[in-house]
Amino acid sequence: MSGADERKVSSLRELSPAIEPARDLWPQIEARINAERSTAAAALPRIARARAVPPRWLAAAAVVASVAVGVWIGRSVLPAARSGAGVESPLSASRATFADAPTALDVAYVSDPRYQRDRAALMKTLQARLAALPPPARDKVMASLAAISRAKQDLENALGKDPGNALLQELLVNTYQDEMRVLTDVHEASDPGRGI
Amino acid sequence: MGFSRLAAAITVLFASAAACASGDKTFERQVPAEAHGVVDISNVSGTVAVSGWDRPEVSVRAQLDEGVERVDVSTDHGRTTVKVVLPHSGHRGEADLHVQIPKDSELTVSAVSADVTTTGVTGLQRLNTVSGDITAELGGSDLELKSVSGNVKLKGHGQPARLHVSTVSGDVHLEHGAGDLEAGTVSGTLVVSLDSARSVRARSTSGDVHFEGKLARGADFDATSVSGDLNVRASAEGGYAYEVSTFSGDISNCFDATPSEHGHMPGHKLQGTRGDGAGHMRLKTMSGDVQLCDRK
Numbered sequence: 103m104s105g106a107d108e109r110k111v112s113s114l115r116e117l118s119p120a121i122e123p124a125r126d127l128w129p130q131i132e133a134r135i136n137a138e139r140s141t142a143a144a145a146l147p148r149i150a151r152a153r154a155v156p157p158r159w160l161a162a163a164a165v166v167a168s169v170a171v172g173v174w175i176g177r178s179v180l181p182a183a184r185s186g187a188g189v190e191s192p193l194s195a196s197r198a199t200f201a202d203a204p205t206a207l208d209v210a211y212v213s214d215p216r217y218q219r220d221r222a223a224l225m226k227t228l229q230a231r232l233a234a235l236p237p238p239a240r241d242k243v244m245a246s247l248a249a250i251s252r253a254k255q256d257l258e259n260a261l262g263k264d265p266g267n268a269l270l271q272e273l274l275v276n277t278y279q280d281e282m283r284v285l286t287d288v289h290e291a292s293d294p295g296r297g298i
Numbered sequence: 299m300g301f302s303r304l305a306a307a308i309t310v311l312f313a314s315a316a317a318c319a320s321g322d323k324t325f326e327r328q329v330p331a332e333a334h335g336v337v338d339i340s341n342v343s344g345t346v347a348v349s350g351w352d353r354p355e356v357s358v359r360a361q362l363d364e365g366v367e368r369v370d371v372s373t374d375h376g377r378t379t380v381k382v383v384l385p386h387s388g389h390r391g392e393a394d395l396h397v398q399i400p401k402d403s404e405l406t407v408s409a410v411s412a413d414v415t416t417t418g419v420t421g422l423q424r425l426n427t428v429s430g431d432i433t434a435e436l437g438g439s440d441l442e443l444k445s446v447s448g449n450v451k452l453k454g455h456g457q458p459a460r461l462h463v464s465t466v467s468g469d470v471h472l473e474h475g476a477g478d479l480e481a482g483t484v485s486g487t488l489v490v491s492l493d494s495a496r497s498v499r500a501r502s503t504s505g506d507v508h509f510e511g512k513l514a515r516g517a518d519f520d521a522t523s524v525s526g527d528l529n530v531r532a533s534a535e536g537g538y539a540y541e542v543s544t545f546s547g548d549i550s551n552c553f554d555a556t557p558s559e560h561g562h563m564p565g566h567k568l569q570g571t572r573g574d575g576a577g578h579m580r581l582k583t584m585s586g587d588v589q590l591c592d593r594k
Contacts (some may be wrong), residue, residue, distance in 0.1 A: 125364060153459075208322060210440070233445070235428060235429070236410060236411045236428060236429045237429050237450075238429055238447065239446050239447040242429075242446070242447035242466065242467040242468075242485075243446060243447065243466055243467065244501075245485065246466045246467045246484040246485045247469060249484055249485045249503055249504040250484060250503055252504075252525075253503045253504065253524040253525060253584075256524065256525070256584065256585065257524065257584060260545055260546070260584060264545075264565070267366035267544060267545065267565065269543045269544075269565065269582055269584070272582065273522060273524055273582065273583075273584050274526075276501060276505060276522055277524060280482065280484060280501065280503055283464065283482070284466050284484060287444065287446055287464075287466060288446070288466075291410070291428040292428075292445050
């Protein structure tokens with residue numbers, strides 16, 4: 103408002119109660135609302151489907167992925183009891199009792215040559231490391247490794263009956279981690295340069 | 299009188315002769331040390347006994363058998379190192395070490411089959427053995443302990459600290475601890491008594507876990523095992539929400555709560571709240587039995 107249109111307003115009553123737009127805006131607004139509704143309706147099934155995925159399946163998938171990583175890491179440092187390489191030791195003999203039957207989790211990895219190579223190499227290392235331990239400690243470590251192996255077998259058997267059981271999956275991951283800890287401890291304990 | 303003197307003299311003579319014949323040697327050395335310095339001790343076989351004192355020096359006394367080459371004691375920039383050196387031939391000699399250190403020192407002990415004992419040390423302790431047992435007094439500072447097959451006994455005075463304890467097959471007994479505990483074993487037994495715990499994480503494969511004590515308000519308690527039993531008697535200021543899961547084990551409790559079953563699948567679950575539910579208690583096992591109680 104400027105120039106000739108300018109006038110003084112002394113009271114609100116002097117103002118027009120409504121200012122009509124120069125043109126009817128409703129048709130455009132209505133069209134836009136309808137367009138947004140149809141877009142939202144088209145997108146809704148996808149969102150609903152995404153939201154309908156049960157969180158437990160996501161969690162289970164994450165756990166299974168963790169198990170797979172655990173298997174990979176854990177198996178990578180385990181003695182290759184099935185390789186047939188090297189001298190048969192009480193350890194490899196004890197491992198043979200649980201390692202002969204590959205589980206579903208094993209199958210994805212045993213065919214990987216890099217995995218096989220690493221596993222065989224680490225098997226030799228583990229035996230040497232065990233040999234460097236005092237005999238009573240060696241016996242106890244072997245008994246503990248056997249306990250871990252039994253635990254894994256039991257867990258995998260139980261998972262065979264109840265594959266979606268998050269408790270068993272978590273405990274299996276824990277067991278692989280514990281096995282890694284034991285192998286690391288044995289490695290450090292027998293390191294002549296470092297000691298445990 | 300004359301006979302007894304003669305007998306005493308003969309005894310001393312024989313003892314000296316035996317010591318000479320066995321090749322045992324004694325070693326003593328004192329070096330200045332900082333009150334809050336670092337002390338590293340290593341010994342393969344024998345014993346290591348460490349005690350804290352108020353003097354700014356490290357004192358080493360040792361009894362060495364013939365298989366030990368020497369004991370090195372050195373100090374540099376606040377770090378004192380005590381090392382039992384064995385010959386490269388692989389002969390395993392034993393040494394019994396008695397080491398006194400400034401009580402606020404940061405202490406590291408590494409041993410293979412040597413038993414380790416610490417008393418009166420109030421600084422951080424790192425204690426590692428392969429098959430040697432460890433007995434340690436907790437002085438209010440953190441503790442990092444690792445043993446393969448050695449048994450562990452820890453005694454605290456209720457002062458909060460961070461305690462990390464792991465064994466492969468060794469048993470762990472902890473009394474009057476406080477603060478944060480992380481304990482793991484494969485086949486050893488964990489017996490833990492805490493005066494006041496902020497967080498507890500205990501993990502076992504086949505060993506049993508026994509816990510007794512008080513949890514601070516809002517504390518977290520996690521214990522898992524594969525086949526070991528979990529026996530927990532924990533009271534807590536403000537109570538706690540509890541969740542107990544087992545695949546094939548039994549669940550019992552002292553507050554008459556009834557475990558539920560997972561439909562047609564095997565497994566039991568018990569959950570609920572005690573008091574205000576300020577803390578969290580999670581107990582999980584595959585085939586172990588679980589006992590939970592919120593009073594001693």
